[in-house]
Amino acid sequence: MAKTYNWAILGCGHIAEKFALELKELPNANLYAAASRKLNNAKHFASKFNFKKAYGSYAEMVNDPNVDVVYIATPHAFHLEHTLFCLQHKKAVLCEKAFAINSNEVKQMIASSKENNTFLMEAFWVIFRPKLKKVIELIKTENLGKLNFVKSDFHFNSEYHPKNRLYNIELGGGSLLDIGIYPVFTAMTLLGIPNKIKAIPHFSPTGSEESISMLFNYKNGATAVLTSSFNSYNKNESELCFENGIIKYERFSENPISVFKNGERKEITFESNKNLGYKYEAIHVMDCLDKNIIESPILTNMVSLNLMGILDDVRKKANIVYPKHDLN
Ligand SMILES: NC(=O)c1ccc[n+]([C@@H]2O[C@H](COP(=O)([O-])OP(=O)(O)OC[C@H]3O[C@@H](n4cnc5c(N)ncnc54)[C@H](OP(=O)(O)O)[C@@H]3O)[C@@H](O)[C@H]2O)c1
The missing domain is CATH 3.30.360.10 (Dihydrodipicolinate Reductase; domain 2)
Structure with missing residues (x-):
């Protein structure tokens, strides 16, 4: 039987809604936690998409040992900070595009993925459509x-x-x-x-x-x-x-x-596609996690670094x- 993964959303905004809608379709994805800077927002998001937990801070979510993989959906100015935070807590990361603000930040994210032996991929979804x-x-x-x-x-x-x-x-x-x-x-x-x-x-x-x-x-x-x-x-x-x-x-x-x-x-x-196609990147992330690899063979670190x-x-x-x- 396929392994299931507990997904968490970090930042319950516009794109997080679209992603969650498609994540719901995937049998090996558990909609586990929604994390927002405000508990009310997290609760609203969690109940809308049926996430099990709602956290009123990102820190509470990354400290939950049951979270396997985090989808980072905050504005790109925070991608470096939020990615490092998750990787340091050994949470696999799928982080929205733009991956960061510049290549120096992308390099730090990649280094942290290697240092923590934890999966990292840019959510550059079009590649998988x-x-x-x-x-x-x-x-x-x-x-x-x-x-x-x-x-x-x-x-x-x-x-x-x-x-x-x-x-x-x-x-x-x-x-x-x-x-x-x-x-x-x-x-x-x-x-x-x-x-x-x-x-x-x-x-x-x-x-x-x-x-x-x-x-x-x-x-x-x-x-x-x-x-x-x-x-x-x-x-x-x-x-x-x-x-x-x-x-x-x-x-x-x-x-x-x-x-x-x-x-x-x-x-x-x-x-x-009935939907836009965000599910394809999530399917790929879980394939990589099944294989125990920390870098996608399709959307490699080098692709993200070259793009930036x-x-x-x-x-x-x-x-x-x-x-x-x-x-x-
Ligand atoms: N792949 C795509 O098709 C696609 C489409 C649109 C956007 N994106 C990317 O997704 C990311 C988010 O875009 P979005 O349109 O979803 O943004 P948004 O709705 O404006 O914000 C996303 C969430 O980020 C959190 N956040 C944390 N710190 C914040 C701060 N200081 N100010 C504002 N929000 C903050 C907030 O969530 P909480 O209040 O819940 O913490 C907010 O709801 C961007 O990097 C964007 O490029 C991708």
């Missing part, structure tokens, strides 16, 4: 030649408010770390680490970066044009232009993937500063 897997399969099977150009965006419109997490620098606000990370990840997965980066940001009145346009150049002549913003909508689409054709897909929609080749267009549909390294470089070019989290 069927749509991205299908796109990668199509790249391998469609014989489109060399990939020369990637265009990828992520935008949504969020009303400006200085206290809103997205605009609050103290919490790690800004479009690059929140959603620009997705197009950057697309370019990194398909083209690797860029050779040259240019970036033009636009800042909100709090000084947080509200939108950014990025241009990546690669040694092999390829180019990526990437954007993110909190001030407009778009289809969150990626267009991959190869020597002999194009693959085009919307990151999260149910719309099919399009392949253009030899003057013809092919639409590829595949089994869609590119984000650091973009920030240097665009002068995006988080005062308490210096880039070195």
